[in-house]
Amino acid sequence: MIVRRWIHCGSLVAVSLALACGGGGANNDPAQSTGASAGGEAQTYTVRLHRPSRVGQRLRVRTEATSSESRVTRMGGTQGDRTMTRRRTTIDCVAEILAVNRAGKATRLALTVASLQSESDQQTVASLGSDSRLELSLGAREDQTTITLGGQPVSREVRAAIKDVHSLSVDELTDDETFGTPQPRAVGASWPARVETLRTALEGTGMNIAADGIRATVTLADVNQREPGAPMMELRGEVTIERMSLAQLPPGFTSSTMNMRMRMEKVVSATNLEAPPVSEMSAMTSHAELSGTVNGQPVTIEMEMENERRTTFSPTP
Numbered sequence: 001m002i003v004r005r006w007i008h009c010g011s012l013v014a015v016s017l018a019l020a021c022g023g024g025g026a027n028n029d030p031a032q033s034t035g036a037s038a039g040g041e042a043q044t045y046t047v048r049l050h051r052p053s054r055v056g057q058r059l060r061v062r063t064e065a066t067s068s069e070s071r072v073t074r075m076g077g078t079q080g081d082r083t084m085t086r087r088r089t090t091i092d093c094v095a096e097i098l099a100v101n102r103a104g105k106a107t108r109l110a111l112t113v114a115s116l117q118s119e120s121d122q123q124t125v126a127s128l129g130s131d132s133r134l135e136l137s138l139g140a141r142e143d144q145t146t147i148t149l150g151g152q153p154v155s156r157e158v159r160a161a162i163k164d165v166h167s168l169s170v171d172e173l174t175d176d177e178t179f180g181t182p183q184p185r186a187v188g189a190s191w192p193a194r195v196e197t198l199r200t201a202l203e204g205t206g207m208n209i210a211a212d213g214i215r216a217t218v219t220l221a222d223v224n225q226r227e228p229g230a231p232m233m234e235l236r237g238e239v240t241i242e243r244m245s246l247a248q249l250p251p252g253f254t255s256s257t258m259n260m261r262m263r264m265e266k267v268v269s270a271t272n273l274e275a276p277p278v279s280e281m282s283a284m285t286s287h288a289e290l291s292g293t294v295n296g297q298p299v300t301i302e303m304e305m306e307n308e309r310r311t312t313f314s315p316t317p
Helices: 002-020 156-165 175-179 195-203
Strands: 058-075 082-100 106-120 123-128 132-137 146-149 190-192 207-209 214-227 230-246 253-269 279-294 297-315
Touching (some): 058 156, 106 156, 146 156, 175 195, 195 214, 195 230
Antiparallel strands (some): 058 297, 132 146, 190 214, 214 230, 253 279, 279 297
């Protein structure tokens, strides 16, 4: 889910720029921890980020997503004015899994909404009242995904709000294939993520990335007892992408440069590898610049984007 979110972030940068221009796997062994040995070795844990969903599974899901975008357009040497937009969407719902793919990722689900609120620049743009039941059928692409309320497609505004808090496409790539490790790890251990998996996914959104432009690491930050006998594992990841550019420039533009920094946090059971996650966070900051000539005048567009999504999960009858 984290990988899919970051792919979406990369796509979002590409789309925003276009609009601005006018136009190895996880270890499948049971969870294991080796107690401190006579040699004083640190306790290690099997790391599994992806927790397969099951048909019929129900979870209380609370998500807050925030984003901001600032833009400056300079034409003919002028300073240009900065514009800023901010968006915030929250949802509190019970999610029921109706169908899954081979990777155990939900392809159909029902959301019984307690509340859904989306604001843009502090103005409400979408909301749903208590007990609204949404049904999502997820495709490989967003345009193949349907969202219905009472059997009818939801409004464009509600669809955009759901997109803020839930991916509107699904594949069989799991977080473990990008960020996992087959080797049991001790608290504080770090390992490199599989940057080629990230590169392939991001380049599919219309980006070019320098050969050495991606750095990515994952850390087992902590294992703690939130409840007696239920140790929880906190994982953190960071990805830095430099010297990224649009594969296809808008008309009149001759160069583009982008940098992105992405962070993730995920809390999962350290012993029950089938238990759903407890919480997850993903965040992205990016800077992009395009230069070219439009109507005979030199033009430079600079954009700063930030977004963050935080979600908690809890079992529910």
